[in-house]
Amino acid sequence: MDAYQNAGIKRRMRRFFRRDGRALIFAMDHGFEHGPTDFEPVWEHVNPKVIVRKVVRAGIDGVMMLPGIARIAGDEVKPNVGLMIKLTSKTNLRPKEDQLLQSQLGFVEDAVKLGADAIAATVYWGSPQEDVMMRQFAEIASYAHDLGFPVVQFAYPRGPYINERYGKKEDYRVVMYGARAAAESGADMIKTYWTGSRETFAKVVDAAAGVPVLLSGGAKTENPVDFLKVVWEVIEAGGAGAVVGRNIFQRENPEPFIKALLRVVHRNEDPEEAAKAEGLL
Numbered sequence: 680m681d682a683y684q685n686a687g688i689k690r691r692m693r694r695f696f697r698r699d700g701r702a703l704i705f706a707m708d709h710g711f712e713h714g715p716t717d718f719e720p721v722w723e724h725v726n727p728k729v730i731v732r733k734v735v736r737a738g739i740d741g742v743m744m745l746p747g748i749a750r751i752a753g754d755e756v757k758p759n760v761g762l763m764i765k766l767t768s769k770t771n772l773r774p775k776e777d778q779l780l781q782s783q784l785g786f787v788e789d790a791v792k793l794g795a796d797a798i799a800a801t802v803y804w805g806s807p808q809e810d811v812m813m814r815q816f817a818e819i820a821s822y823a824h825d826l827g828f829p830v831v832q833f834a835y836p837r838g839p840y841i842n843e844r845y846g847k848k849e850d851y852r853v854v855m856y857g858a859r860a861a862a863e864s865g866a867d868m869i870k871t872y873w874t875g876s877r878e879t880f881a882k883v884v885d886a887a888a889g890v891p892v893l894l895s896g897g898a899k900t901e902n903p904v905d906f907l908k909v910v911w912e913v914i915e916a917g918g919a920g921a922v923v924g925r926n927i928f929q930r931e932n933p934e935p936f937i938k939a940l941l942r943v944v945h946r947n948e949d950p951e952e953a954a955k956a957e958g959l960l
């Protein structure tokens with residue numbers, strides 16, 4: 680049984696990671712987590728079919744979405760692209776005191792029915808509701824692993840004492856702590872914040888003890904090269920790639936930008952050279 684599960688996990692991991700062990704994944708859970716206003720810069724991308732078609736055409740390695748969007752746009756995710764279904768979320772409409780909790784909105788069986796290759800859940804390490812999210816993650820991971828599915832943890836340190844103790848949630852000591860907690864809780868992939876430098880991100884990668892660490896994209900940069908530079912640093916630090924949303928769907932023409940990102944992630948190309956090669960400069 681164990682051999683079967685491991686074979687399934689390994690095989691499904693390869694749907695995201697190329698032979699170089701790296702992946703570029705498109706994130707589209709923003710309509711739920713941030714609200715549809717996130718799509719206003721390029722409104723046609725509020726239609727998941729439109730943006731997913733573009734990212735797949737550009738050569739993306741995987742896409743991450745909530746179950747309902749996978750129902751609507753799953754057909755656009757071609758069989759050579761990994762499908763990651765996230766089973767926890769929260770809206771921005773909640774009272775402030777409940778913003779530090781992600782609730783479960785779907786089940787492992789739903790993700791399996793939707794054709795997922797990996798299953799994701801968030802833990803806000805340091806939240807007063809950390810305990811709830813730890814249990815949610817444990818239940819999701821245990822069942823997904825039984826079925827041979829890799830599990831991705833969005834390991835986000837976030838809570839009242841973090842700023843007090845570390846100054847900000849992106850302090851490498853706290854990001855590294857979240858990544859370690861994710862690895863120790865059984866994640867097969869970890870998605871987390873940029874710590875601001877290659878040296879500090881390398882420590883996050885070390886703390887994850889061999890579990891691939893992916894950058895969580897963040898707000899769109901006006902100059903595309905600025906974001907390419909961050910991803911380049913992540914790769915140089917030993918990161919396994921990036922999960923990117925706004926930097927892709929808030930651009931009028933995301934395809935050359937994705938191709939430039941792929942050059943950086945898979946070919947270690949210099950960010951300016953990659954941008955020039957794709958006509959962004």
Ligand SMILES: O=C(COP(=O)(O)O)[C@@H](O)[C@H](O)[C@H](O)COP(=O)(O)O
Binds near residue numbers: 895924
């Ligand atoms: O993790 C998320 C939200 O994080 P947030 O609470 O906005 O810090 C997701 O909505 C996104 O999948 C993730 O942030 C990646 O998308 P971008 O940050 O690149 O837009």
